[in-house]
Amino acid sequence: MSKKTKENKKTEKKNKGKSKVVKRILIALLIVLMLAVVGIYCAVGYYYRDKFYSGTTINGYDCSEKSVDYIKEIIKKEAETYALTIKERDDKQDVVQAADIKLTYKDDGELEQLLKDQNSWLWIFSLAKNKNYEVSLDNSYDEASLDTVISSLACLKPENMTAPQDAYLEDTGEAYQIVPEVEGNTLDQEKTVKAVKDAVNGRKEEVSLEESGCYxxxxxxxxxxxxxQERDKLNALTTMQIVLDFGHGQETITRDLLKSWLKKDDAGNYYFDEPTVKQYIIDLSTVYNTKGKARDFVTTGGSTVHLTGGDYGWQLWQDKTTESLMNTLNAGQSTTLEVTWLYKAQKHDGNEIDGTYVEISISQQHMWFYKNGSLVVDTPVVTGNPNTGHATPAGGAWNLKDKKSPFTLVGKKPDGSIDYEEPVTYWLPFNGGVGIHDLVKRDAFGGDIYLSNGSHGCVNTPFDAVQMIYNNIEVNTPIVVY
Incomplete structure (x- = not known):
């Protein structure tokens, strides 16, 4: 082995020793760091063992890092300072204070349960979001005290309450209009008590009696x-413009009259009462009827006689006029309505006998017939014998009832048996069985004949004269006898 090789191995061995030391140091540091993290996590978890997480709200209270006791103290103080404002009509209000009803916070352990459910060792998961809770924070108050406070509220005192009034119809004299309702401020005792108690139980700061439907x-x-609809109907029924035309006068049916004729049936429908309307027509008859009324008449000789009898003149046909008026009323029409006459005269003014008429003078035993102002017949006659109880009715004006040609006059005795039968060519009755006719067997007329040889009441007339009258006269022509 060379010297260089030995040196390399020695260096390699030395480097391996250093690497092991570094690893040991790193591992030791990691362990220390992990222990620190665990320690911190446990410390935070321990910290939240009796506190709520940061970002926690309960019933609107900010309970971040607050203990149950701290929150209870806040709730307790707020309960002691609680006040309920009762909003009333007309911008009035009453206030219920906590002391008035002995209001206190009732601890039911719900906050403790909420804290327990929080699990402080899982605090790390609370960092991502806030926690909002709604729990029942009960209040304890004295029911009797609350009842006393409610019953003493000014708004519930009878002298302070105005009863509501329904809208109704009012007659202004010209039309019907609606008078608006009056709301008043009368409270329903039961609803008011419930609304206030519900507000107290819910710890509300105010309650509106209006919105709670207590009034x-x-x-x-x-x-x-x-x-x-009733207003519109009444206005339609009482604003009609109806005028009754009598020819010589008019009557306007006023709004007051229309109102007086209105009745309402069981179903609430308005109608015009026919008997009342008919009575109105009957009353008008006494004003406009002239049939049989006294009148002055200027004779052919120029004198004026006062006539007090007879049946000539205007007479209202009450049934027909009532029927026409009822039809107009029920149709809702505004109109001028001509009345219906049962009997008519020639004119409507004061001189109803004018132009065409028959004039008979008992004292003169004479008869005249005028047509359109011209004298057509001027003749002597024979009237009823007054000495035998058959005087011709006089002192009045009658209308001609009929025209017959030929005709047989039949006289009867008191027992109903036939007294006589007399055929005539022309028969012009004007007063029951009394009329103008020819009589062939009579050859003299005028003078005093009627006092000894008068008729049974009729006006015996020369043939030519009665023929002329018959051919020129119309039914309803006035016959004046005086």
Whole structure:
């Protein structure tokens, strides 16, 4: 072996010794480091044995690195300073203080259980995220004290409460309108007590009695469908413009009248009461009817006679007029409605006998027939015998009831048996069985004949005269007898 070879082996051996030393040092350092890490990890784990991890919140409280006792103390202090603000209507409020209800924190061990569940030796896993917990932190308070506080709230005192009022219809005089509801501030006792207790149990800082639905509410509001429909219906029924035309006058059916005629059935439907409407027509009849009313008449001789009897004149047909008016009302129409007459006169003004009429004078035993203002017939007549109880009715105006040609007059006795039968060519009745007719067997007319040989009440007329009248007269022409 050469000297150089020996030296190389010696150097190699020396280097191997150094390498082993370095390895031993590195291993020792690694062990020390690992022990340090384990020690630190265990120390941190030990640190969190009675504290919550950093980043932990419980029910909104920041519990980072806080002990259970520390958190309990905070909760306890907050419980002692707790106050519930009760929000009421009209920006009013009441406050319930913790002392008023003897409120304290009730320790139920839930925080300890939460800390135990945390497992402090796994703290390394808490570094990646925060922990947020919600637990039941019970409060203890005196139920009787809370009941006393609630019952003494100003908002629950009767003198401070205004009852709610329903929306309703109001008549302004021109139309119906809706008066809005009044909310009032009357509280439901049971709902209010529950809302306050729920707020206390939940440790809420305020409770709105409005949002909790504690106030009594109106049953009917201004936008109620039934109420708005009723308003619209009533306005439609009471704003019609209806005018009754009587020819010589008009009557406007006012809104007040329409209202007075309205009734409501069991189903809530409005209708016009027909008996009430008919009574209105009946009342108008007393104003506009002229049939049989007293009137002045200017005779052919120029004198004025006062007529108090008869049936001539205007008479309202109440049933037909009521029917027409009801149809108009039910149709909701605004219109001018012509009334229906049962009997009519020639004119509507004060002088209803004008132009065409028959005039009979008992005292003069004379008859005139005018047509359109012209004298057509001027003739003597024979009227009923007053001395036998057959005087011709006088002092009035009648309308001509009929025209018959030929005709047989039949007179009857009181027992109903036939007294006489008299055929005539022309028959013009105007008052029951009294009328104008010819009589062939009579050859003299006028003078005082009627006092001794008068008729049974009819107006006996010369043939030519009654023929002229018959051919020119119309039914309903006035017949004036005086």
């Amino acid at each position: 009594q509410a109106p049953a009917v509001r201004q936008d109620d469908t039934a109420l708005t």
